[in-house]
Amino acid sequence: MDERNRGQIQIESYREDFPITKSHIYLDHAGVAPVSSRVIRKVEKFLKEAAESAIIRYQYWMDRVQEVRTNCARLIGSQPEELAFVKNTSHGLSIVAEGLDWKYGDNLLVYEREFPSNAYTWLNLERRGVRVKVVPYQDGKILAEDIERLIDSRTRLLAISSVQFSNGFKVDLKTLGELCKEKGILFCVDAIQSLGVVPMDVKEFGIDFLSADGHKWLLAPEGTGIFYCRNALAERINPPLIGWKSILNESEYDRLDFDLKGNTLRFEEGSLNVMGIYALGAAVDLILEAGIDNIESGVLELGDLIIEEAERRGFEVRTPKNRDERAGIVSFVGDFDPLEIKDKLRAMSVVVNVRGGALRISPHFYNTKDDILSLFDAMDRVLRLR
Numbered sequence: 554m555d556e557r558n559r560g561q562i563q564i565e566s567y568r569e570d571f572p573i574t575k576s577h578i579y580l581d582h583a584g585v586a587p588v589s590s591r592v593i594r595k596v597e598k599f600l601k602e603a604a605e606s607a608i609i610r611y612q613y614w615m616d617r618v619q620e621v622r623t624n625c626a627r628l629i630g631s632q633p634e635e636l637a638f639v640k641n642t643s644h645g646l647s648i649v650a651e652g653l654d655w656k657y658g659d660n661l662l663v664y665e666r667e668f669p670s671n672a673y674t675w676l677n678l679e680r681r682g683v684r685v686k687v688v689p690y691q692d693g694k695i696l697a698e699d700i701e702r703l704i705d706s707r708t709r710l711l712a713i714s715s716v717q718f719s720n721g722f723k724v725d726l727k728t729l730g731e732l733c734k735e736k737g738i739l740f741c742v743d744a745i746q747s748l749g750v751v752p753m754d755v756k757e758f759g760i761d762f763l764s765a766d767g768h769k770w771l772l773a774p775e776g777t778g779i780f781y782c783r784n785a786l787a788e789r790i791n792p793p794l795i796g797w798k799s800i801l802n803e804s805e806y807d808r809l810d811f812d813l814k815g816n817t818l819r820f821e822e823g824s825l826n827v828m829g830i831y832a833l834g835a836a837v838d839l840i841l842e843a844g845i846d847n848i849e850s851g852v853l854e855l856g857d858l859i860i861e862e863a864e865r866r867g868f869e870v871r872t873p874k875n876r877d878e879r880a881g882i883v884s885f886v887g888d889f890d891p892l893e894i895k896d897k898l899r900a901m902s903v904v905v906n907v908r909g910g911a912l913r914i915s916p917h918f919y920n921t922k923d924d925i926l927s928l929f930d931a932m933d934r935v936l937r938l939r
Contacts, residue, residue: 730759
């Protein structure tokens with residue numbers, strides 16, 4: 554059997570894990586991704602145990618939580634104790650924003666066209682006299698030299714998304730991490746548009762803080778995410794929320810001893826969303842099984858095809874064509890109303906989205922070239938009928 558056929562069989566086997574493939578061509582993983590049947594089974598198992606055993610299974614659940622933590626740490630190249638479970642990306646970013654010891658007159662850097670969660674979180678600090686400086690939009694890209702020009706003696710932090718939600722530009726995290734280290738500022742990454750589709754290594758990239766929800770490329774439900782804080786920095790962040798699990802001796806309920814944990818686990822203030830962590834864990838297991846390098850390669854290949862088909866029709870591609878500068882998102886515009894096209898495609902069971910005034914296509918590894926070709930065939934039919 555040649556490698557191409559074996560790869561196709563492997564993709565088909567994974568497609569069986571996604572019930573949505575039976576009814577839709579789903580190409581909006583940068584929005585809200587469908588979950589797999591593996592996630593469904595794990596959640597059903599947890600609920601069955603919660604109904605039949607309750608606290609009798611508690612230690613077993615905590616052991617599974619630790620397994621999920623370890624696997625998530627593998628995914629980003631961290632130690633398990635450097636990773637906390639959070640509600641969403643905004644929750645993790647807010648831990649940093651509200652926990653650092655900002656001084657009046659400090660400043661931080663954000664990109665001009667960031668997703669709101671990585672803008673409002675920091676703008677909220679202006680009430681404390683912290684200035685938010687904006688990295689300019691440069692033809693859809695973020696340039697390290699523009700960031701460097703904005704850094705001064707009062708700059709404390711750079712907050713950036715690993716992949717831009719609108720046009721899919723993938724920043725060079727290693728270069729930015731080196732710049733932050735050279736300038737002595739902290740590096741905070743919103744990784745929701747890359748985690749699960751491209752490799753991540755927080756140590757290699759010099760990332761101090763990272764936050765990401767699971768409901769996009771990780772293929773998990775909304776409401777559970779991860780927050781990474783480099784071990785050496787955990788005690789510099791004052792937890793904005795405190796509870797019994799923030800404390801070193803968390804199980805000693807009969808005495809008060811306000812001694813905070815010395816690692817990222819201090820940010821898990823109370824009872825965990827165990828069902829959500831079970832779901833996230835099943836999704837991460839699938840990502841690790843498929844292999845992040847394999848996933849990236851397959852998704853970039855689909856992106857190549859999207860770019861080719863879009864340009865063949867005279868559409869303007871807004872996503873960088875260079876593979877080093879993109880991940881899973883490809884956006885384009887043409888002589889059409891993208892919102893109208895999105896809605897008409899949805900009626901044909903083809904799911905895409907619109908961001909920044911462009912049609913945004915975001916396939917995952919279980920999508921096929923036939924999915925992409927079917928998308929453009931459907932677009933052709935819609936455009937002919939206008």
